Amino acid sequence: MEPARNDIAASPDAGSPTIPSPAIPGRPRRLRIAAGIAALGAAVVALVFTLVGDGVDDSAADGLAGVALEFGHGAAWACIACALAAIALDRGPRWVPQAVGLTSLACYGAFLVALFTSG
Secondary structure, X not given: OOOOOOOOOOOHHHOOOOXXXXXXXXXXXXXXXXHHHHHHHHHHHHHHHHHOOOOOOOOOOOHHHHHXXXXXXXXXXXXXXXXXXXXXXXOOOOHHHHHHHHHXXXXXXXXXXXHHHOO
């Protein structure tokens, strides 16, 4: 009788480290399609806010507050578009869309703080 080999043919109860673990299921197709469409919409909003403006008078603010008023709103929407695109592509680690979404929240928070404190 041969000793048991430590490969895929071994029993799962033997604790073999070479038995592949089941793959993590991807996101549902409908969610990925909806996220892709929403990413395109968010990218359009980001372009409008960056190129045309968001209607906020940023001439009174200077320094970091001026930068936040000038680019904060557009940067927040660009981050939202990137987070949604990462969900739509369903590639890479799951924490990437979450981190980019939190970055969007930080951009928008900086924009709001600058908006209500300058003036």
